[in-house]
Amino acid sequence: MYGLIAQGKVPRTLAVTTLALTALILLAGCVASAANEDSEPATEFDNVEDPHQPQPPSTVPAPAAPKPALTLDERAAEKAAALTLEQKVAQLFVVTPEAITEVGTATQAGEATKEALAAYPVGGLVYFKKNLLSADQTREMIANSQTYAQDACGLPLLVGVDEEGGTVSRIGGNPGFAIPNVGNMADVGATNDPTQAQAVAQTIGGYLCDLGFNLNFAPDSDICGNPATDVMALRSFGTDPALVSDMVSAQVKGFANAGVLCCAKHFPGIGGMTGDSHEGAIVTQNTLDELRIGELAPFEAAIEADVPMVMVGHLTAPNAFGNDVPASLNPAAVTDLLRGELGFQGLVITDSLSMGAVGDFCTPDQAGVMALLAGADLVLMPEDFASAYRGVLDAVCAGTLSEDRIDQSVMRIVKAKLALDES
Template structure:
């Protein structure tokens, strides 16, 4: 029997769901869901759990994707599977008003169904992994690493949390806790704060604390570490062949920091680390890693989420139903993005009925999920207001905050002959990645945009992953052939310089968002004094962690 059906509205007592009684006995609006009164979230969660059916309990483990842009399109999923949450993607999102209506409608349906509100989550790391079509875009995590400033991390997460909360989104699959030490990493790169475990730990914790303070559940990812891979787990299973001692030195510290700070949630990666578990299974399905290391050795008792279960890194040896069962047996509490929700839900229900997953094991996960929902106030949350959201999302204050982080992140790594800052009145040829935005900023500061490099005093070439791109390298070569000083603005990872010899100037912004391109122009013009420092080593060069020039 669902919690809502069990706890029927009675004006003689305290209502537990979506209505409340006025002094005159009339029904009046109230917060969506009010859990049974208890002295702590653990007691309240236990009371809720006691009145849930098996299907409702299993539902709390799942976080599927949404269909469409309206809550009505997911009504059948809610009533059939009682999911613990949903994850938003760009196809579900249009504008502020629509997102607010979607969030409110989904929560209303969840409470009407089972009495338990949902995690409404999103991948809004900022930078390259940003799903919202509205709101302020901050630079990527590596740019924050270049600032060396925990306040920059706090600013990013505080603004992001304010905007997400205003839209009814209460969980963010961020921050990234991976230590990126592999320049060829195809999936992490600038999503990481850098290559130093202490720096990553400090900035990751600052972001997580700010998310929690802003009412948004943070998710540290991807345990046991995805920063030293050369395979994208979306398309294959990365194998990380390092010793346990090497892992403990490099990859582990940020997750220890996450556990010590009692972070709300940790995500497990689809990676195979034979020195941690030689079963051949990805960490997602490994009891030795999830339960043995994360739970027992590190002492983490928060919510554990899988990475997306539709990724190839976890789908190579088992069917989708078995994967869901094995993830629960490994120790996961939330199963993210099952490719077939019906199959996965039925498989877990059957595994419980058959005793393969004990009811005690199931209840452990459901209690963790419910405790977190109680602790983060989901049961007390009123519907979000579209008018308030319109004022908060993308505000001028948030824009200024993002620009400050971008300005302080720009790292000057080459400045031969003092080519930068540009002399007053110089003509500039701007080409490549971000050329329109960088050029417009420079023109607005009084510089002339030349029609060709040969007509310019300086050529500025924007790159984004030029190491493996002959066309981008060609733009740099063409500018050098014109015989003018060439300045490269690397807007992806900072490693491009390793294959771009002979540059006069080289700036790393670690991001291609608008504020980062504006920051690059401001540094080139001398409006901003470069203060960023490399958060990684650059193989094949003399540039190392901590390097950075100034004017």
Template sequence: MSAWGRATTLVLAAGLALSGCGVIGTARADRMNSWVTATAAKMSLPEKVGQLFVTRVFGPGADTADPRNREMAGVDTPAEVVRRYHVGGVCIFANTGNVQNPPQLARLTNGLQQAVGAGPGLLVSADQEQGLVVRIGPPATQFPGNMALAAAVLGADDDDTAVRDSATITAQEMKALGVNQNYAPDADVNVNPANPVIGVRSFSSDPELTARLTATAVEGLQDASVSATAKHFPGHGDTTVDSHTGLPVINHSPEEWERLDAPPFRAAIDAEVDTIMSAHIVMPKLDTSGEPATLAPKLLTGLLRDELGYRGVIITDSLGMEGVRAKHPDDQIPVLALQAGADMLLTPPKLDVAINGVLDAVRRGVLTEKRIDQSLRRVLELKWRRGMLTPQQVDLAKIPQVVGTREHLATAKRISTDAITVLGGQLPWRSGKSTLIVAAKQEQLDAAAEVVRTYGPTETMVAGTDLDAVLAKAKQFDRTILLAGRAHEELAKKLATLDKPVAGVAVAEPYVAKVKLPVWLASYSTNPDSVRAAMNVLFGAAPGKGRLPVEIPGSGR
């Protein structure tokens, strides 16, 4: 008998029952099962299928017409999208006009829930990973991303408080705005420094550290009543291709996968994560079909369900990404995903095409209604556990008491400071000398200059493509600070030729620090708090307590 089977036997013997992704008392399980069964029995086939889709909508208000809604779904407003297609969820994005300010977002989510009518409430989701991937910007509290959080944890002698606080506060603020599901945490182990899409979104290159912090983040989100999502199964950490634009292939053997990729997902399952998101990646040594994991039964059903024992909701990554659209038409992709074992289908490019594709597959016998019912049950169980028996409304008057409060902002500032890692060099720098700050964007320069100007004459320069112009400018100053992203390796090499003090601050992945500069720090984040914190460490106003959560090839670090 497997470990999961032994655990199940013991649980049932103790008078408990297994829900979709956790252990609950039998009385509570009976109530859940009764509600799920009764709710499903009232649904038509189109209503059942609709519950399996999470769509994007366009515009700032539920009743605001936007031509992009008609292009995607054949209707004018977000509310009409919800009513016509009976969708199980809506995913919020800033670039669809959904997010302007906290009261507006809360009115939108309230309007979307009202559009449901008498059915179960909507899952309103967002990719609020923090750091590099954020859909709800200021005045909501902005934390640095996972790699910075891991650096803070390591610098605090493995105390996970930074991760738990970030997850809890993020969830509290999302919940206050009517967003009840977070597509976070990222559970990928970033073992490839050239990874173009994960990087600082990952906690670490250490599978065990990533596993522990993934579980902490799941618990922090879900203890604050926001559904968490571990992503991207079976692991997107060792790729050089972005699945938004191509189809990555990861050649991990079963043994390598078990050692490198599996631990965070096992930890998330043990933490009773509500949802796991599939990746549009091919793993030919785990599955010979050549399909991305999202469409691969051997990976979603065989590996995730059967081997790892996951019983919660499996959601696809966006069905609009090229990694999943490379081989199949848009009306067939959701059908193949359901056949593979997915339960929810995220943001297809044409909602009407995708839903009609599934309905047609059921009518033709390619999919059975029983298969639809299996996924529907998991979705409804999730909604029951999160109190979504009916559409919920949020109180706009309470938003200022939760979103971007002084206490929350102070916590984000503390964590940003605790993450700063001194990678090498003699600190602190002294005041009274002229300083040039170079960065990719003006907002980074403004945050840095706010601190550096207190220590002497300071100018800023946006780093363009003319590296010699930057070098010539730097020669006019006593010292130079480079806020370095992954594209700045060649510029760092140019500045290394100066016979003057140069400090690099890795504001994204720290791998750029393989270039030899007199001083290197890592903030892992371009957030203003992180940039200011790095400057404070550089000039001795704060300690650099963070520790590096990844290895930097070629640097000795």
């Protein structure tokens, strides 16, 4: 065609049209070629990824590292901070169930106990032989009380008993229990074998734990004076400070192995003293140096064995402490000697404040305050619980007793309870 045009044999209009079409075809080919050079051929499904192509890294965040577990101190601080002042003050008392329920003799824990613990979430309850009828009854009573205590303030109770063996035994030898009495500690001491003392403690601790108790007010750490006249003669391991120290240390280990808190008593040592603190004042003329080489030795051994609690007795020692204040209420005995010189960091509990040695010295509303000011953490069995509880609250409100001082003891109490739950 192009040759015909050149020769002039094709009409001019047809030639122009032909040339225009040819140009358009050439132009379209160039555009298509350029497009093919700049793009990939489309697939059937545009959103399907090519499995042969490397994939971008995942954008899912890594799981957060677990928070470190709280220490015992931190958990105790949280628990203590959640308590009201009234609840903290109640935690400082260990009382009989009758003291808060006002029943004649408590042998079960029901609605009265539930209401009492809601009103007064005390730190602990102590049971005597009259409360303990059988193994099943005891387990149920303690289990119910623990449930009510947890509901009241989120903390368990210290559930205590005097189970030394021999003349001081609430369960061993009790007709309601198929548990023999382990015998007097004087006889255990006479074996001169600390392993015997440890085995006895493990036996006692074992049946106490089985029944629901977590605190035993033993071992007796007093040194016997004259076995013929000393009221502690059968309860003490003996007259030799070294022997008594070895026996006490062994029993602390035995109770720990059984999983029950124990309590060395009666600091600074009431063996060999005349009189009975249940009835009135008991006095020693010993100096502090004389106490150090005698009566204090078993308590030092107990502390060395990590005893968790020490009970302070009502001994008056004017030559050792410079006044006639009973040791349980005396800062010179508790703060200066037990805490300071002997370095004891565990729980300090008074002997029963319902005893004559205290009642002759101060009123019930003063006794708890004096014990706490002296350095005690736990007030045992005040003569009138309601009066003693109100006395402590009033002292805090008046500034006589600081809330910081209350908090120190509450922290020790809460730590001991949380540690028990973990054991």
